[in-house]
Amino acid sequence: MSEAGQMRAHAPCLMVEDVVRAHAYYADRLGFRSPRMWGEPPTFCITEREGLEVMLAQGDPGKALHPNAEHEGRIDVYFWVSDADSLCAEFRGKGAEVVCEPEDREYGMREFLVRDPDGHMLCFGHDMTASA
Numbered sequence: 001m002s003e004a005g006q007m008r009a010h011a012p013c014l015m016v017e018d019v020v021r022a023h024a025y026y027a028d029r030l031g032f033r034s035p036r037m038w039g040e041p042p043t044f045c046i047t048e049r050e051g052l053e054v055m056l057a058q059g060d061p062g063k064a065l066h067p068n069a070e071h072e073g074r075i076d077v078y079f080w081v082s083d084a085d086s087l088c089a090e091f092r093g094k095g096a097e098v099v100c101e102p103e104d105r106e107y108g109m110r111e112f113l114v115r116d117p118d119g120h121m122l123c124f125g126h127d128m129t130a131s132a
Contacts, residue, residue, distance in 0.1 A: 009051075009053070011046065011053035011054060011055050012054055012055065012076070012077050013054075013055040013056075013057055014054060014055065014056055014057070014067075014076060014077070014116075014118070014120050015057055015058075015059045015065050015118075016056050016057065016058055016059065016065070016116075016117075016118045017058070017059060017065060017117075017118055018058065019037065019039075019042045019043055019044060019045055019056050019057070019058040020037075020041070020042055021117060022056045022116065022117060022118060023037065023042075023045050023047065023056060025096075025116055025117050026047045026054070026056070026116070027047070028094065028095075029091060029094045029095055029096040029097075030049070030091060030094070030096060030114070030122075031049050031090070031094070032047035032048060032049040032054070033047065033048055033049070034046060034047045034048070034056075035048075039058075042058075043057070043058040044056065044057050044058065052079065054077060065118055065119070067118060067119040067120040067121065068120070068121065069115065069119055069120060069121035070119065074121070075113070075121045075122065075123040076120040076121050076122065077120065077122050077123070078122075078123045078124075078125070079122065079123070079124045079125075080125065080126070080127070081124050081125065081126050082126060083126055084102045084110045084111060084112055084124055084125055084126045085102045085110070087112075087124055088101065088102050088112045088124070091114055096114050097114060097115045097116075098112060098113070098114055099113040099114060099115050099121070100112055100113040104128065105125070108127060108128050108129040109125040109126065109127060109128065110125060110126050110128050111123055111124065111125035112124055112125075
């Protein structure tokens with residue numbers, strides 16, 4: 001069997017302090033849904049929006065989490081989107097923590113940043129060169 005075409009999707013896994021709290025943020029502020037949570041009480045879920053998934057896994061109590069954002073503002077997840085401005089407005093309207101409003105970047109993307117309750121930095125951007 002050829003290896004071509006074997007990969008179909010991916011889902012980053014973010015370590016969080018409290019899965020229920022993190023899930024609520026992703027659902028209420030970012031429009032993701034989690035049809036199922038695992039554990040009693042829940043310690044893991046897969047959030048999904050428009051076919052894109054992010055796994056949320058609860059870390060061990062008392063152990064520090066280290067989002068990429070702690071390292072000079074690096075991002076934890078990048079989402080390619082159709083319209084960064086309208087999505088940012090949607091998120092802002094739902095009370096998401098928008099850290100950086102949409103701005104044009106030198107590499108041809110228009111991007112904005114959102115921080116989740118555990119400090120993960122999520123970047124959403126659209127390609128400005130695609131319509132050029």
